[in-house]
Amino acid sequence: MRIIVTKNYEEMSRKAANLIAAQVMMKPDSVLGLATGSSPIGAYKLLVEGYKKGDLDFSDITSINLDEYVGLPADHNQSYAYFMRENLFNHVNIKMENVFLPNGMESDETKECERYDEVIRSHGPIDLQLLGLGENGHIGFNEPDSFFADGTHKVSLTESTINANSRLFNSIDEVPTFAYSMGVGSIMRAKQILLIASGKKKADALCKALFGPVTPEVPASALQFHHDVTIIADEAAYALIAKR
Numbered sequence: 033m034r035i036i037v038t039k040n041y042e043e044m045s046r047k048a049a050n051l052i053a054a055q056v057m058m059k060p061d062s063v064l065g066l067a068t069g070s071s072p073i074g075a076y077k078l079l080v081e082g083y084k085k086g087d088l089d090f091s092d093i094t095s096i097n098l099d100e101y102v103g104l105p106a107d108h109n110q111s112y113a114y115f116m117r118e119n120l121f122n123h124v125n126i127k128m129e130n131v132f133l134p135n136g137m138e139s140d141e142t143k144e145c146e147r148y149d150e151v152i153r154s155h156g157p158i159d160l161q162l163l164g165l166g167e168n169g170h171i172g173f174n175e176p177d178s179f180f181a182d183g184t185h186k187v188s189l190t191e192s193t194i195n196a197n198s199r200l201f202n203s204i205d206e207v208p209t210f211a212y213s214m215g216v217g218s219i220m221r222a223k224q225i226l227l228i229a230s231g232k233k234k235a236d237a238l239c240k241a242l243f244g245p246v247t248p249e250v251p252a253s254a255l256q257f258h259h260d261v262t263i264i265a266d267e268a269a270y271a272l273i274a275k276r
């Protein structure tokens with residue numbers, strides 16, 4: 033596991049964007065596992081700049097996103113499909129037929145989970161999986177649990193996640209309570225993993241994930257068993273580790 037500590041969010045974003053850009057340049061038909069949330073926004077912005085300058089070409093890239101809220105249509109401004117279009121897809125030359133997310137409007141959970149696992153199987157393996165980190169140690173929407181989920185599953189979101197994500201909705205009552213998420217197993221099958229974390233709210237989860245026991249109670253702790261993980265964390269997120 034490589035750990036890169038940066039001064040702040042901007043430097044974290046720059047370094048993360050550089051690693052993703054290198055992947056896109058070195059393997060133009062890469063399969064990227066992409067993430068949503070505040071953490072990757074800065075990196076996506078820099079990738080868009082790289083594309084606009086003519087340094088990056090996404091025309092053969094496939095992207096498979098981690099998760100989606102159940103019950104939000106793709107055009108809802110808080111859906112992850114909308115987030116990805118706004119922050120990346122609409123601004124680069126990725127082909128929309130090569131872009132995959134769970135369908136939050138599919139009410140048949142078994143059907144949707146099987147469909148998404150087949151997407152991952154048929155297009156994978158994922159070359160580079162980008163991850164944020166939940167304040168409770170979640171990755172994707174794999175919440176603390178008594179086991180590590182292997183494939184795509186429907187998750188009942190925890191109070192802590194609903195609270196953390198409510199900042200993006202008009203009121204907490206609008207935050208969906210369920211999501212579809214890629215499993216920890218699928219994440220672990222990616223060839224390379226890049227986890228980014230910024231801010232003191234992530235410090236406890238990051239410390240437990242990297243140096244605590246490997247347990248499904250801290251889903252990100254599974255990464256300790258992956259052979260090619262890079263963590264880019266800013267000083268605030270790294271603070272508790274630095275103090276150990």
Ligand code: GLP
Pocket residue numbers: 067068069070071072098099163164165166167171172173193197
């Ligand atoms: C959400 C997403 C995760 C994300 C996490 C952290 O719940 N499902 O994929 O990594 O929250 O989000 P943020 O980067 O906004 O702190």
